[in-house]
Amino acid sequence: MKNIVVQKFGGTSLGSIERIKAVANTIKKTSLNEFPIIVVSAMSGETDKLINLAKDISDAPAERELDALLSTGEKVSAALLAMTLQSLGLQAKSFSAAQISMRTTSNHSKAKIIDINIDTIQASIDEACIPVITGFQGINDVGDVTTLGRGGSDTTAVAIAASIKAERCDIYTDVDGIYTTDPNLVPEAKKLRSITTEEMLELSGQGAKVMQVRAMEFANRYDVPIRVLSSFEEGEGTLITKEISSMEQPIITGIAMQDNQTKFTLHGVEDTPGNASGILGPIGDAGIDVDVIVQNVSVSGKTDFTFTIGNSDAKKAQKILESNLIKVNYDKLIVNNEIGKVSIVGVGMRSQSGVASIAFKTLAENNINIQMISTSEIKITLVISLKDMNLAVKSLHKAFNL
Numbered sequence: 001m002k003n004i005v006v007q008k009f010g011g012t013s014l015g016s017i018e019r020i021k022a023v024a025n026t027i028k029k030t031s032l033n034e035f036p037i038i039v040v041s042a043m044s045g046e047t048d049k050l051i052n053l054a055k056d057i058s059d060a061p062a063e064r065e066l067d068a069l070l071s072t073g074e075k076v077s078a079a080l081l082a083m084t085l086q087s088l089g090l091q092a093k094s095f096s097a098a099q100i101s102m103r104t105t106s107n108h109s110k111a112k113i114i115d116i117n118i119d120t121i122q123a124s125i126d127e128a129c130i131p132v133i134t135g136f137q138g139i140n141d142v143g144d145v146t147t148l149g150r151g152g153s154d155t156t157a158v159a160i161a162a163s164i165k166a167e168r169c170d171i172y173t174d175v176d177g178i179y180t181t182d183p184n185l186v187p188e189a190k191k192l193r194s195i196t197t198e199e200m201l202e203l204s205g206q207g208a209k210v211m212q213v214r215a216m217e218f219a220n221r222y223d224v225p226i227r228v229l230s231s232f233e234e235g236e237g238t239l240i241t242k243e244i245s246s247m248e249q250p251i252i253t254g255i256a257m258q259d260n261q262t263k264f265t266l267h268g269v270e271d272t273p274g275n276a277s278g279i280l281g282p283i284g285d286a287g288i289d290v291d292v293i294v295q296n297v298s299v300s301g302k303t304d305f306t307f308t309i310g311n312s313d314a315k316k317a318q319k320i321l322e323s324n325l326i327k328v329n330y331d332k333l334i335v336n337n338e339i340g341k342v343s344i345v346g347v348g349m350r351s352q353s354g355v356a357s358i359a360f361k362t363l364a365e366n367n368i369n370i371q372m373i374s375t376s377e378i379k380i381t382l383v384i385s386l387k388d389m390n391l392a393v394k395s396l397h398k399a400f401n402l
């Protein structure tokens with residue numbers, strides 16, 4: 001019995017019939033030694049094209065129909081790839097999310113996977129027929145199609161790898177591994193041989209789109225080893241795994257950035273119990289993620305309360321805020337979407353002090369003002385002006401010798 005590996009191919013990797021043929025050859029090679037289960041994204045640009053078609057009809061298309069529309073991109077690539085594999089003499093079959101019972105929550109465009117019935121996949125394995133599964137989508141409890149958020153095919157792949165107990169999950173993409181920061185923005189970025197799941201979870205959560213953050217949550221919870229590698233060239237890629245020998249561990253592993261953020265500040269909030277829950281409770285209830293949250297120490301009973309939200313949810317959050325603020329005493333609401341977030345990540349921070357002061361000094365030397373600071377055990381996040389973001393990443397990358 002061959003080891004089972006899940007292999008996911010991203011949009012650029014499947015961007016043309018030539019690319020699909022190249023991918024089919026990679027799969028054929030894998031199938032000599034291992035049994036591949038394939039997860040596909042839509043062909044590159046396809047999801048954006050579908051979103052734009054919907055936007056031509058309405059600014060706010062019905063969420064159910066939008067998901068029905070977006071799910072078609074992955075169906076096209078799954079069928080085309082299955083045909084190509086067949087033309088190479090391999091047994092292969094495409095499967096939609098409904099066919100493999102990929103059950104999700106009902107919140108369209110950001111549904112969460114609840115469970116997968118692996119019977120269909122297992123039956124395909126038993127017949128030695130390679131399953132080619134649509135990424136990015138699921139079905140809710142009434143059978144409607146849902147989608148998992150941009151980049152969601154990564155999550156489909158890791159979730160399938162976890163439920164089928166695959167040997168590992170290969171993420172084939174347009175870069176040849178995980179770098180110290182986005183190599184398309186910082187050419188000096190260096191490729192990493194390995195990175196811990198915990199660090200990649202933080203980097204993804206802070207904007208490194210090479211892995212969707214939900215995929216990293218699954219990898220962390222179910223201990224799925226991941227390899228990120230290029231579908232364009234041969235190479236070892238980067239291994240994302242729970243444990244890495246401490247010899248290999250630098251203090252800082254990588255830097256992530258995020259530009260699509262909005263900062264909300266409630267100025268002059270009366271400092272009384274229940275404010276934070278009064279302000280953020282209704283936003284959380286609407287399923288909107290709030291990221292960096294800062295409340296100042298109050299002077300004469302008043303304080304400033306500031307938090308950030310991803311731009312895609314910002315308008316909805318602002319409406320919710322404004323309709324709930326009657327219960328909160330404050331002077332004014334300031335909304336700023338010209339902000340960027342830069343995050344420095346590394347498990348070495350646990351045992352090494354001084355990382356924050358190097359970061360602050362570096363930004364000061366570059367005349368970059370820090371608007372908010374938030375830290376966790378292995379991460380420092382700095383909210384700055386959007387116009388300073390690229391300079392901040394480049395100078396921090398240099399300051400930490402990455």
Ligand code: ADP
Pocket residue numbers: 009010011012013041151172173174175177178179180181182183184207208209210211254
């Ligand atoms: P796919 O279509 O294969 O899912 P994505 O565009 O979602 O690919 O992710 C790959 C991209 O992630 C790269 O082209 C790169 O610009 C970006 N990226 C961001 N941070 C990193 C990082 N630390 N290492 C590698 N790539 C990164």
Ligand code: ASP
Pocket residue numbers: 010011041042047048073135136149150151152153154
């Ligand atoms: N096609 C979807 C997107 O473009 C999902 C994915 O590629 O992972 O976001």
Ligand code: MG
Pocket residue numbers: 010151154209210211212
């Ligand atoms: Mg992606």
